[in-house]
Amino acid sequence: MRKIVGFAAAMVVSAAALAGCGGDDGGTTAGGLTKIKVGYPSDTASYGDLYVCQEEGIFKKHGLEVELTLLKTSSQLLAALTSGSVQVAGGDGAAIAAGAVKGTDLKLVELKLPAYFTEMWGKSDIQSVADLAGKKVGVTAPGSVTDSATRVMLKDKGLTDGVKVVNLADLSALLAAGRNGAVDALVTAPPQGAATQKHGWHKITDMTQYRTAASVYTVSGQYAKENKDVVAKFVAADVECLNFLKDSANRDASIDAIAKYTKTEDRELAAYGYDFFTKIWSSEPVVDEELWRSALAEAAKGGNVPNPADSIDNSFVQNAIANAAGGASAAPSDAAR
Numbered sequence: 599m600r601k602i603v604g605f606a607a608a609m610v611v612s613a614a615a616l617a618g619c620g621g622d623d624g625g626t627t628a629g630g631l632t633k634i635k636v637g638y639p640s641d642t643a644s645y646g647d648l649y650v651c652q653e654e655g656i657f658k659k660h661g662l663e664v665e666l667t668l669l670k671t672s673s674q675l676l677a678a679l680t681s682g683s684v685q686v687a688g689g690d691g692a693a694i695a696a697g698a699v700k701g702t703d704l705k706l707v708e709l710k711l712p713a714y715f716t717e718m719w720g721k722s723d724i725q726s727v728a729d730l731a732g733k734k735v736g737v738t739a740p741g742s743v744t745d746s747a748t749r750v751m752l753k754d755k756g757l758t759d760g761v762k763v764v765n766l767a768d769l770s771a772l773l774a775a776g777r778n779g780a781v782d783a784l785v786t787a788p789p790q791g792a793a794t795q796k797h798g799w800h801k802i803t804d805m806t807q808y809r810t811a812a813s814v815y816t817v818s819g820q821y822a823k824e825n826k827d828v829v830a831k832f833v834a835a836d837v838e839c840l841n842f843l844k845d846s847a848n849r850d851a852s853i854d855a856i857a858k859y860t861k862t863e864d865r866e867l868a869a870y871g872y873d874f875f876t877k878i879w880s881s882e883p884v885v886d887e888e889l890w891r892s893a894l895a896e897a898a899k900g901g902n903v904p905n906p907a908d909s910i911d912n913s914f915v916q917n918a919i920a921n922a923a924g925g926a927s928a929a930p931s932d933a934a935r
Contacts, residue, residue: 632828634685635664635667636665638689649859650839653855660838686816708884710815714810733782733783737784751808788871789874836883837922849872
């Protein structure tokens with residue numbers, strides 16, 4: 599665990615970094631590329647699309663000079679998006695929904711992971727989910743994808759009251775809790791959990807059977823209205839990158855990119871992450887209105903649920919898919935789809 603002083607200092611640094619990012623995009627390069635910042639909350643394999651977009655020059659192909667900005671918490675991500683410090687935000691649908699419920703002006707433009715992308719690793723005596731009764735399961739922050747996925751699974755299995763969910767500050771603290779015995783199992787996004795095998799742990803299950811708006815890309819409503827061409831370029835690039843990832847011919851290049859951006863020295867772990875996510879990355883990441891409605895309802899906690907259509911604009915992704923297929927398409931519409 600980090601000491602409180604260290605944590606406070608990190609928050610000061612993060613706040614200063616956000617303040618220094620500026621309130622709009624960075625203009626254009628000498629070569630005519632539009633500069634934008636894309637914020638994302640975790641350096642896991644789930645963001646392989648962003649990594650290959652950078653490494654394979656696909657953002658540049660679509661006229662963008664992209665700076666990837668790692669923001670460790672969802673609150674930072676939403677703050678950066680609404681202030682204009684980043685122009686596009688990728689994140690957990692539950693966290694984005696919490697902002698939408700509070701009235702934040704958002705437009706979802708992609709849903710790239712329509713299921714929970716987490717898995718559970720644990721001690722050798724835990725052979726099934728049923729064996730979790732009376733045990734402690736470590737997850738990251740309350741409301742995070744690991745926290746949400748675990749609670750959904752436990753509720754489905756009738757174990758809500760029989761298992762203690764332990765929230766840890768971050769991935770490092772989570773893995774440390776596993777090593778020192780503070781928890782009996784832990785939930786992570788691949789490939790990090792696989793590293794526990796060297797301590798005798800094994801995979802118990804994953805949560806990919808539970809559909810949800812797990813990972814989305816969003817922009818502010820104002821930015822979508824005033825910068826349609828830039829949003830269209832980002833979405834078109836990302837659709838190409840998602841399809842790049844899912845093409846087995848690109849497996850080695852994709853693993854290389856994941857290893858680089860997740861700082862994974864063990865190539866087998868990076869490959870594990872790639873193989874896991876290729877099963878659930880969507881090559882046509884249209885936002886599912888019903889999944890988004892469920893995310894909003896959960897975030898509202900019994901209060902007023904906003905109309906999901908008000909915070910969705912599928913015109914960008916529909917246009918990108920049509921173009922990728924070689925079909926003619928209209929410019930993105932003014933109205934949310």
